Amino acid sequence: MRILTLSLALASSLGLAACEGTDLERGALGAGIGAAGAAATGGNVAAGAAIGGAAGVVCDDVTPQFCR
Numbered sequence: 001m002r003i004l005t006l007s008l009a010l011a012s013s014l015g016l017a018a019c020e021g022t023d024l025e026r027g028a029l030g031a032g033i034g035a036a037g038a039a040a041t042g043g044n045v046a047a048g049a050a051i052g053g054a055a056g057v058v059c060d061d062v063t064p065q066f067c068r
Helices: 002-017 023-041 045-062
Strands: none
Touching: 002 023, 023 045
């Protein structure tokens, strides 16, 4: 269940953070979304922030088709 929740939070941060300006902005937004998702589901907030931040930084490189 915990893996599913973190996976959903990661997918959400990819979708929401994909087209913000710089890598730093996307990383901060992704970290916030990941931390909020982890807190809401009783998960590890630091891990959620780290995963969300990493996803935010690389999302434009992984999914450039969504940033048009």
